Amino acid sequence: KLAALPDATGVYCAHEYTQANAAFALSVEPQNNDLQQRSREIDDLRARGLPTVPSSIGLEKATNPFLRPMSKDLQANLNLQGADLVEVFAETRRRKDSF
Secondary structure, eight states, X not given: OGGGSXXXXXXXXXXXXXXXXXXXXXXXXXXXXXXXXXXXXXXXXXXXXXXXXXXXXXXHHHHOGGGOTTOHHHHHHTTOTTOOHHHHHHHXXXXXXXX
């Protein structure tokens, strides 16, 4: 449902987990150029003691693997090419749980 919101919609999370989440996201989708750039920006912000929020739905759709089960690269990295999107999401969650 979140992915259906307009890309400009602000995302205000309650905790500062963005850096750890980016590290996980890179582990399952390392070739995602948008994610690589975002990770660098996050690292820079945190190094200066600044928050990484807010984000936007558009940025999350480009960089958050939980909103990208349709990504062919993500599916390939999970060895789930052509799998049901729910299965891709579930495998992403399983990997996050053990990250």
